[in-house]
Amino acid sequence: MTTEAIHEDLNEAHDDHDHGDHKPTGFLDRWLFTTNHKDIGTLYLVFSLTMFMIGGAMAMIIRAELFMPGLQLVEPDFFNQMTTMHALIMVFGAVMPAWVGFANWLVPMMIGAPDMALPRMNNWSFWILPFAFTMLLSTLFMDSGGPAAGWTLYPPLVLQTGSSFAFVVFAVHMMGVSSIMGSINIIATIFNMRAPGMRLLRMPMFVWTWLITAFLLIAVMPVLAGAVTMLLTDHFFSTNFFNAAGGGDPVMFQHIFWFFGHPEVYIMILPAFGVVSEILPTFSRKPLFGYGSMVYATATIAFLSFIVWAHHMFTVGMPLQAELFFMYATMLISVPTGVKVFNWVATMWQGSMTFETPMLFAIGFVVLFTIGGLSGLMLAITAADFQYHDTYFVVAHFHYVLVPGAVFALMAATYYWLPKFTGNMYSEKWGKIHFWSSAIFVNVLFFPQHYLGLAGMPRRIPDYSPQFADFNMISSIGGFAFGATQLIFVGIVWHCAFRSKVRATPEVWEGSRGLEWTLDSPPAYHSFNTPPEVTCNALSRAD
Amino acid sequence: MAQHAEDSYYVPHGSKWPIVGSLGMITMLASAASWMNGSPVAQWTFWLGMAILIFMMFGWFGTVIRESEAGMYNAQVDNSFRLGMTWFIFSEVMFFAVFFGTLFYVRALVVPWLGGEGSGAATNETLWQGYVPTWPTNGPGNIGGEFKTIPAFGIPFLNTLILLSSGLTITLAHHALKKENRNLLVLWLAATVLLGFIFLGFQVFEYYEAYTELGLTLGSGIYGATFFMLTGFHGMHVTLGAIMLTVILFRCIKGHFKPNHHFAFEAVAWYWHFVDVVWLGLFIFVYAL
Numbered sequence: 001m002t003t004e005a006i007h008e009d010l011n012e013a014h015d016d017h018d019h020g021d022h023k024p025t026g027f028l029d030r031w032l033f034t035t036n037h038k039d040i041g042t043l044y045l046v047f048s049l050t051m052f053m054i055g056g057a058m059a060m061i062i063r064a065e066l067f068m069p070g071l072q073l074v075e076p077d078f079f080n081q082m083t084t085m086h087a088l089i090m091v092f093g094a095v096m097p098a099w100v101g102f103a104n105w106l107v108p109m110m111i112g113a114p115d116m117a118l119p120r121m122n123n124w125s126f127w128i129l130p131f132a133f134t135m136l137l138s139t140l141f142m143d144s145g146g147p148a149a150g151w152t153l154y155p156p157l158v159l160q161t162g163s164s165f166a167f168v169v170f171a172v173h174m175m176g177v178s179s180i181m182g183s184i185n186i187i188a189t190i191f192n193m194r195a196p197g198m199r200l201l202r203m204p205m206f207v208w209t210w211l212i213t214a215f216l217l218i219a220v221m222p223v224l225a226g227a228v229t230m231l232l233t234d235h236f237f238s239t240n241f242f243n244a245a246g247g248g249d250p251v252m253f254q255h256i257f258w259f260f261g262h263p264e265v266y267i268m269i270l271p272a273f274g275v276v277s278e279i280l281p282t283f284s285r286k287p288l289f290g291y292g293s294m295v296y297a298t299a300t301i302a303f304l305s306f307i308v309w310a311h312h313m314f315t316v317g318m319p320l321q322a323e324l325f326f327m328y329a330t331m332l333i334s335v336p337t338g339v340k341v342f343n344w345v346a347t348m349w350q351g352s353m354t355f356e357t358p359m360l361f362a363i364g365f366v367v368l369f370t371i372g373g374l375s376g377l378m379l380a381i382t383a384a385d386f387q388y389h390d391t392y393f394v395v396a397h398f399h400y401v402l403v404p405g406a407v408f409a410l411m412a413a414t415y416y417w418l419p420k421f422t423g424n425m426y427s428e429k430w431g432k433i434h435f436w437s438s439a440i441f442v443n444v445l446f447f448p449q450h451y452l453g454l455a456g457m458p459r460r461i462p463d464y465s466p467q468f469a470d471f472n473m474i475s476s477i478g479g480f481a482f483g484a485t486q487l488i489f490v491g492i493v494w495h496c497a498f499r500s501k502v503r504a505t506p507e508v509w510e511g512s513r514g515l516e517w518t519l520d521s522p523p524a525y526h527s528f529n530t531p532p533e534v535t536c537n538a539l540s541r542a543d
Numbered sequence: 544m545a546q547h548a549e550d551s552y553y554v555p556h557g558s559k560w561p562i563v564g565s566l567g568m569i570t571m572l573a574s575a576a577s578w579m580n581g582s583p584v585a586q587w588t589f590w591l592g593m594a595i596l597i598f599m600m601f602g603w604f605g606t607v608i609r610e611s612e613a614g615m616y617n618a619q620v621d622n623s624f625r626l627g628m629t630w631f632i633f634s635e636v637m638f639f640a641v642f643f644g645t646l647f648y649v650r651a652l653v654v655p656w657l658g659g660e661g662s663g664a665a666t667n668e669t670l671w672q673g674y675v676p677t678w679p680t681n682g683p684g685n686i687g688g689e690f691k692t693i694p695a696f697g698i699p700f701l702n703t704l705i706l707l708s709s710g711l712t713i714t715l716a717h718h719a720l721k722k723e724n725r726n727l728l729v730l731w732l733a734a735t736v737l738l739g740f741i742f743l744g745f746q747v748f749e750y751y752e753a754y755t756e757l758g759l760t761l762g763s764g765i766y767g768a769t770f771f772m773l774t775g776f777h778g779m780h781v782t783l784g785a786i787m788l789t790v791i792l793f794r795c796i797k798g799h800f801k802p803n804h805h806f807a808f809e810a811v812a813w814y815w816h817f818v819d820v821v822w823l824g825l826f827i828f829v830y831a832l
Binding site for chain 2: 024029035115119127128131134135166167170180188218222223233238240243244246247256259319526
């Protein structure tokens with residue numbers, strides 16, 4: 001019996017109460033009132049791509065202003081609004097929702113479930129986001145302009161924000177509510193909806209990394225909510241949390257913020273680890289090397305992420321013991337991360353490798369993410385950090401882990417699963433063009449920023465000393481080219497979804513393994529209506 | 544139907560409640576922000592937004608209750624709800640952890656530093672000469688003026704006894720539900736609701752005294768800020784918990800819940816125990832120590 005037939009069969013059985021297993025026909029029913037994990041996943045992904053473009057446009061403004069020394073295009077305050085909003089949009093609007101979108105599409109299919117555990121709440125977690133980001137973006141049009149104190153919202157500077165301040169705080173609250181509900185749903189789905197035989201240590205790595213990510217999200221989003229709430233009361237209700245005259249401390253905000261902020265960076269990168277651990281085995285035609293150690297390494301990274309936060313604030317004047325503790329704890333993270341990189345390389349070792357676009361992006365991820373990891377190690381050295389702190393070296397570091405890291409993994413995931421989602425193959429030729437221009441221009445864009453930082457160029461400024469001119473111009477050229485390259489990506493996705501004539505097989509890839517590849521491409525509206533039996537390791541990554 | 548629910552998955556139909564909730568939320572929060580900026584209209588639209596949110600909750604929970612009472616939820620759905628509530632409470636724990644963490648950080652580090660301990664000698668010498676660190680404090684700037692604190696062994700201790708008793712009465716209600724003793728269930732649950740509202744009454748009285756007689760306000764330096772934020776957020780959670788208890792009290796009177804199927808009751812009980820535990824932390828670290 002095909003999946004389609006099982007699907008029909010169950011519909012008949014369910015007709016006596018209104019489950020609505022049929023795909024809804026009306027536009028509002030399909031997209032606004034939906035409880036379907038695939039439709040909600042699509043909404044998340046489209047939303048994220050939109051935000052990626054908006055945040056990217058802001059990055060173009062930043063790079064255009066920095067093309068030459070001197071003030072050319074924008075006012076300094078507007079420049080600061082752009083850096084602040086670019087970060088908020090990219091972190092909370094582009095990368096995080098994109099991962100939730102993939103989790104929505106993939107987790108139920110990978111563990112053999114019909115849908116998410118709490119489908120109505122799933123709808124709400126998504127539909128909060130467009131409102132939250134409309135409110136956030138609307139601040140750009142207020143008298144005071146948008147927030148300009150940096151995405152880290154440090155007091156006392158952020159308390160000088162004008163009329164947009166409260167809107168930013170409440171937008172952050174809404175994003176937090178959305179993330180917490182989305183994460184609760186993912187945890188409930190993974191713990192409660194696995195098919196018989198899908199034991200925890202048989203789960204695909206993407207499911208494992210998301211389980212741990214969801215835990216991190218539930219643990220730290222309330223911390224961010226608390227931090228911005230204290231900013232709000234300091235601004236409007238005369239509290240003195242961050243005012244030394246009243247017995248408070250502005251540095252305390254940094255501690256609270258980074259207690260959220262450091263796990264947050266792993267929230268953005270752990271699902272990327274999962275995706276790469278799915279793709280490399282497929283195109284190496286070998287099982288993942290060291291599955292168990294991958295799981296434990298992910299959990300270890302998550303644990304360590306809670307005890308390293310103050311490496312973001314080595315220069316604020318902490319006691320020496322604290323500086324040393326946070327330095328050593330930070331360096332410890334390189335151990336589980338090294339395990340992962342070793343396992344990825346060992347997975348490819350002696351494999352029958354082919355280099356389709358997802359594989360190219362995954363390999364690009366391993367190489368370029370490692371560069372970002374190594375500059376992170378440099379930053380972790382407390383004494384050295386006094387030189388690097390708040391320079392373009394930091395900007396280069398975190399863009400290496402986020403752009404050719406998290407974003408490359410998102411691209412890899414898109415090329416890898418888009419044929420499964422749409423039932424059509426994307427254009428391999430254009431995919432390869434997209435990869436190679438992205439890989440080249442991302443390095444032209446960010447690599448010179450290492451030198452700028454080491455030479456002492458501070459971040460978050462619209463103007464700079466003339467000796468930084470050459471590297472900035474190179475970086476800006478890389479930036480414009482990288483930005484333009486992403487328009488190709490939009491074209492490829494659109495073509496694959498609506499125009500491509502090449503149908504995808506259920507397996508899509510020769511070496512693909514896992515439950516999602518046993519379903520049709522595109523899969524039925526509800527993935528598994530009866531639990532599939534997972535009896536052997538052939539359907540899982542562990543062996 | 545019941546036996547069918549056991550052997551296949553349950554997937555609910557589409558719902559209009561989430562989008563209603565989003566509209567309520569954005570109306571409320573955008574209005575709150577405008578209100579803080581001094582908009583005269585926003586204070587009315589704020590309440591409109593809240594009304595939409597309450598309408599959404601009535602509608603959404605109503606749908607779920609109807610479906611549950613119709614026997615549409617199997618054990619798997621029940622377990623999903625349990626996981627959802629467990630992790631929601633964990634997120635709440637982390638929210639309170641921020642404010643407790645703030646209190647500990649201020650008391651253990653910030654205030655001594657302002658007084659010149661550790662690396663704070665220069666700060667004390669140049670900015671806050673003569674500031675002697677104590678607790679409670681409103682900081683070296685004496686922000687908010689002189690104030691007195693609320694003694695732990697007065698109303699706060701009484702409130703501790705009240706909340707602990709309410710934890711006992713809800714457990715007795717739970718036992719009565721399991722033994723299918725409906726009268727006893729309603730009695731103990733009503734007692735829990737009553738204790739919850741008495742607690743809230745005392746808190747309101749305490750706030751009134753703090754503002755009118757003790758000079759203790761939200762603006763009383765770091766002590767006032769931590770005191771009112773911790774007890775205030777706790778009070779909001781007790782209010783929410785008391786409303787939830789009232790809802791399940793009415794459901795019990797209507798004859799809802801079975802000895803082996805009463806997730807909503809347990810969820811509310813977990814939540815109630817959670818606010819109880821938070822209060823113990825407050826009593827020790829905010830009032831007593």
